[in-house]
Amino acid sequence: MKESLQQRxxxxxxxxxxxxxxxxxxxxxxxxxxxxxxxxxxMGICHSYAPDGRCISLLxxxxxxxxxxxxxxxxxxxxxxxxxxxxxxxxVADLTITFYRRNYIEGLFLSSGIVKSGDHTMxxxxxxxxxxREEHLFRGYIHLKMIPEADADLIARAGLYADRVSINxxxxxxxxxxxxxxxxxxxxxETAMGGLKTAIEDAxxxxxxxxxxxxxxxxxxxxxxxxxxxxASDAQIIQKSSKLYDRFALRRVYYSAFSPIPxxxxxxxxxxxxxxxxxxxxxxDWLMRFYGYEPHEVxxxxxxxxxxxxxxxxxxxxxxxxxxxFPMDVNRASRDALLRVPGLGVRAVDALLVARRHxxxxxxxxxxxxxxxxxxxxxIVAADWRPTKLTxxxxxxxxxxxxxxxxxxxxxx
Amino acid sequence: MKETxxxxxxxxxxxxxxxxxxxxxxxxxxxxxxxxxxxxxxxWRVPGxxxxxxxxxxxxxxxxxxxxxRQPIVSRAFLDLAAKAAxxxxxGRFDFLYRLLWRLQRNARLLEDKADGDVRRLDELxxxxxxxxxxxxAFVRFRSVAQPDGTERYVxxxxxEHHILRANAAFFVNRFAGMHWSILTPIxxxxxxxxxxxxxxxxxRGDAPDGDPIEDLWSSYYASIFNPARLKIxxxxxxxxxxxxxxMPETALVPALIAGAQAREAVMVEAGRDxxxxxxxxxxxxxxxxxxxxxxxxxxxxxxxxxVGSEGSSGASLMxxxxxxxxxxxxxxxxxxxxxxxxxxxxxxxxxxxxxxAYVTNAVKHFKFLPRGKRRMHxxxxxxxxxxxxxxxxxxxxxxxxxxxxxxxxxxxxGLLGKTISVQKERGAPxxxxxxxxxxxxxxxxxxxRLPEExxxxxxxxxxDDLRAIAERLAALESAxx
Numbered sequence: 001m002k003e004s005l006q007q008r009x010x011x012x013x014x015x016x017x018x019x020x021x022x023x024x025x026x027x028x029x030x031x032x033x034x035x036x037x038x039x040x041x042x043m044g045i046c047h048s049y050a051p052d053g054r055c056i057s058l059l060x061x062x063x064x065x066x067x068x069x070x071x072x073x074x075x076x077x078x079x080x081x082x083x084x085x086x087x088x089x090x091x092v093a094d095l096t097i098t099f100y101r102r103n104y105i106e107g108l109f110l111s112s113g114i115v116k117s118g119d120h121t122m123x124x125x126x127x128x129x130x131x132x133r134e135e136h137l138f139r140g141y142i143h144l145k146m147i148p149e150a151d152a153d154l155i156a157r158a159g160l161y162a163d164r165v166s167i168n169x170x171x172x173x174x175x176x177x178x179x180x181x182x183x184x185x186x187x188x189x190e191t192a193m194g195g196l197k198t199a200i201e202d203a204x205x206x207x208x209x210x211x212x213x214x215x216x217x218x219x220x221x222x223x224x225x226x227x228x229x230x231x232a233s234d235a236q237i238i239q240k241s242s243k244l245y246d247r248f249a250l251r252r253v254y255y256s257a258f259s260p261i262p263x264x265x266x267x268x269x270x271x272x273x274x275x276x277x278x279x280x281x282x283x284x285d286w287l288m289r290f291y292g293y294e295p296h297e298v299x300x301x302x303x304x305x306x307x308x309x310x311x312x313x314x315x316x317x318x319x320x321x322x323x324x325x326f327p328m329d330v331n332r333a334s335r336d337a338l339l340r341v342p343g344l345g346v347r348a349v350d351a352l353l354v355a356r357r358h359x360x361x362x363x364x365x366x367x368x369x370x371x372x373x374x375x376x377x378x379x380i381v382a383a384d385w386r387p388t389k390l391t392x393x394x395x396x397x398x399x400x401x402x403x404x405x406x407x408x409x410x411x412x413x
Numbered sequence: 414m415k416e417t418x419x420x421x422x423x424x425x426x427x428x429x430x431x432x433x434x435x436x437x438x439x440x441x442x443x444x445x446x447x448x449x450x451x452x453x454x455x456x457w458r459v460p461g462x463x464x465x466x467x468x469x470x471x472x473x474x475x476x477x478x479x480x481x482x483r484q485p486i487v488s489r490a491f492l493d494l495a496a497k498a499a500x501x502x503x504x505g506r507f508d509f510l511y512r513l514l515w516r517l518q519r520n521a522r523l524l525e526d527k528a529d530g531d532v533r534r535l536d537e538l539x540x541x542x543x544x545x546x547x548x549x550x551a552f553v554r555f556r557s558v559a560q561p562d563g564t565e566r567y568v569x570x571x572x573x574e575h576h577i578l579r580a581n582a583a584f585f586v587n588r589f590a591g592m593h594w595s596i597l598t599p600i601x602x603x604x605x606x607x608x609x610x611x612x613x614x615x616x617x618r619g620d621a622p623d624g625d626p627i628e629d630l631w632s633s634y635y636a637s638i639f640n641p642a643r644l645k646i647x648x649x650x651x652x653x654x655x656x657x658x659x660x661m662p663e664t665a666l667v668p669a670l671i672a673g674a675q676a677r678e679a680v681m682v683e684a685g686r687d688x689x690x691x692x693x694x695x696x697x698x699x700x701x702x703x704x705x706x707x708x709x710x711x712x713x714x715x716x717x718x719x720x721v722g723s724e725g726s727s728g729a730s731l732m733x734x735x736x737x738x739x740x741x742x743x744x745x746x747x748x749x750x751x752x753x754x755x756x757x758x759x760x761x762x763x764x765x766x767x768x769x770x771a772y773v774t775n776a777v778k779h780f781k782f783l784p785r786g787k788r789r790m791h792x793x794x795x796x797x798x799x800x801x802x803x804x805x806x807x808x809x810x811x812x813x814x815x816x817x818x819x820x821x822x823x824x825x826x827x828g829l830l831g832k833t834i835s836v837q838k839e840r841g842a843p844x845x846x847x848x849x850x851x852x853x854x855x856x857x858x859x860x861x862x863r864l865p866e867e868x869x870x871x872x873x874x875x876x877x878d879d880l881r882a883i884a885e886r887l888a889a890l891e892s893a894x895x
Contacts, residue, residue: 009630010637016638017637017638031587031590032587032588032590032591037589043547048653049648050649052639052643052645053645053646053649056635070833079833081795081796095630098627099634102554102625275645357525358525359526359528
């Protein structure tokens with residue numbers, strides 16, 4: 001019996017929700033003034049939020065959750081007992097437009113289980129995007145998942161319709177991939193990512209010379225790693241991310257804390273990885289991309305087993321391990337030095353650098369530029385402030401560790 | 414808070430066209446600035462606006478510039494921030510902007526001093542308005558209304574916090590240029606007919622349609638994309654405060670999703686628990702035969718049927734594994750005695766393999782079936798059920814230590830390998846097992862029984878060929894071992 005559109009949407013959205021990426025930002029600006037429907041701005045828009053705190057920006061679905069692969073961590077693996085369903089490319093395109101017209105979404109994020117072959121699956125994904133762009137004249141955002149096993153020509157075609165393309169590396173180590181995703185090849189994944197990087201760069205390059213040159217995935221490529229399904233440490237994950245950023249010019253690496261799935265494979269850990277671990281990895285990612293930390297320096301914030309502390313953020317952990325570098329004088333220290341002060345963000349540091357041309361900064365001035373002065377105080381010198389012994393106190397870590405607050409009962413009776 | 418307002422004839426009254434009339438403010442601010450009118454002497458009036466305390470006062474005539482007045486110059490950055498701040502609901506915003514403009518004439522780089530109170534307030538006002546603009550772009554929900562001419566019109570009801578309706582018009586025009594739409598708000602309305610934008614008077618919720626059938630589909634999507642294993646209510650509320658909920662159809666589901674989340678996660682974790690975590694591996698075939706009778710670790714074990722154990726000696730060099738006992742096997746309490754079992758025996762004999770010398774068992778020990786009238790229809794066990802029962806099969810293998818294991822069908826193969834393989838691809842060649850024995854795969858005899866008559870001879874021949882290859886290999890293994 002064929003399920004209704006609504007039932008299939010439930011199955012295929014449920015199957016897609018383990019992919020953390022939902023960004024709709026960083027693409028070329030477009031609008032519908034010359035016809036069609038849809039627009040993109042530099043900044044993405046989150047049209048709703050689910051109670052898991054994740055933003056809902058794109059219609060994130062699978063074309064089908066039938067899959068010939070048997071990856072243990074995946075709810076759609078061949079041996080899983082989930083209900084199966086499929087959409088036609090036409091149905092996906094129509095559903096996207098129906099939602100878009102009501103301002104529910106920014107666009108489409110389409111992925112799929114592997115049916116028949118990588119090529120066949122890729123062709124179906126491309127067809128949905130083609131209908132949207134060429135028949136509906138859709139100008140909104142499209143994120144397409146690439147199938148690394150598919151032919152390079154198909155991947156090249158997908159990039160012409162998509163704003164963003166992504167291939168998931170899935171697991172941070174080759175050993176993890178071998179054990180949990182026996183049908184996937186790390187080599188093949190990286191080759192495909194390398195191909196995307198070249199295609200994106202070539203397109204950017206030709207558009208500099210010819211404005212009419214076709215765009216290829218103007219919002220670049222991203223990837224995702226599952227955290228906590230194998231034994232990889234935070235330090236290993238950070239090293240892997242850093243390599244991926246360098247080698248494939250990725251826009252983003254997403255981290256997805258492994259969470260229990262219905263009908264899980266016995267090989268997997270049962271309990272979810274703590275969500276806070278995922279958060280600490282995103283913070284380390286930020287430290288590398290915006291705060292000038294080298295991967296090995298982020299590693300210095302971790303313990304002997306390579307794990308970042310969960311109770312404090314990695315920047316504070318690093319500062320506590322290198323107290324001799326502090327305090328920093330907010331009136332004299334360089335931008336790079338100030339970026340190392342726990343509690344000072346990029347915006348605060350930039351505001352502080354300009355403000356100090358106008359006044360000799362006091363503690364009260366810093367307080368106006370930041371969220372919490374208490375966290376910053378032990379690490380800075382201001383016109384009227386010197387932490388004296390505070391920086392060296394043995395219990396500093398305890399003083400700065402945020403107290404756990406009980407989660408508010410939102411809908412308590 | 415009640416304010417007492419004093420004003421005298423010497424004060425300049427500047428009247429704006431509306432609560433978001435930044436251009437009017439800009440023009441008049443330039444005039445009063447060039448006339449050197451001190452900020453404390455200018456009154457900015459928004460007609461009809463909330464707190465229009467000076468409704469009775471007439472606008473002052475344009476002031477006369479002082480003789481040496483220069484055109485005031487301000488940075489682009491200030492104008493951008495001020496244009497946003499002007500849309501804020503804050504009553505004193507125009508006074509404040511003029512005071513800041515006045516200060517900027519004396520210190521052109523004042524805006525850089527982020528620790529200055531006025532600079533911070535400007536940033537704060539602009540930031541709040543930007544957020545409101547952004548949230549309107551995110552949370553407006555159109556509802557489709559069929560028009561008499563067969564086209565559709567999309568109508569939304571939205572309640573912005575600040576005077577941002579006009580500031581957002583271009584965004585919606587650019588995005589939905591080809592649609593006919595209206596956005597109705599308590600402070601005014603926008604109507605787009607595909608070619609031109611009209612402004613309308615303030616509207617009420619009742620002016621907007623009260624539903625759209627597509628909202629059910631959208632709500633299903635919302636509920637399905639939510640992962641109950643990662644509840645983060647604070648993160649949701651931070652970005653989607655409850656004040657917006659009443660105009661967003663999907664938010665009606667939030668309380669139920671949260672209430673069900675912990676229960677759903679607990680079920681998933683329980684379902685994945687290691688069911689044998691407190692047990693030590695069995696040490697004899699008798700122990701297994703006894704234990705499987707009372708095993709209730711999966712649904713099949715709980716279905717009221719009797720477990721069917723193995724047959725054969727603990728020293729057998731050949732182990733044959735089927736899927737699960739069938740109807741006849743369950744009633745007789747012996748493996749492979751039903752129609753499929755009889756077919757298998759015939760082929761084993763033909764291939765020169767003696768059942769009595771083999772150890773015969775099943776991947777799953779209980780019979781899974783669907784009652785259909787008086788009959789019990791065979792049902793394939795799930796991967797999880799096979800993986801659970803693997804505990805017993807592993808125990809049997811470690812005791813019997815066969816040199817060669819023959820598995821019949823994909824379920825039996827999973828019982829050995831822990832993963833699902835393709836029987837057609839793997840048959841005919843051995844797979845090495847970690848304990849040094851060999852695994853051979855062929856189809857389950859019940860598959861042969863289900864084939865249409867015309868295909869059966871060919872498939873039975875392949876089955877027989879597989880068994881002959883196994884017999885040959887077994888003989889080689891046995892003679893090598895002496």
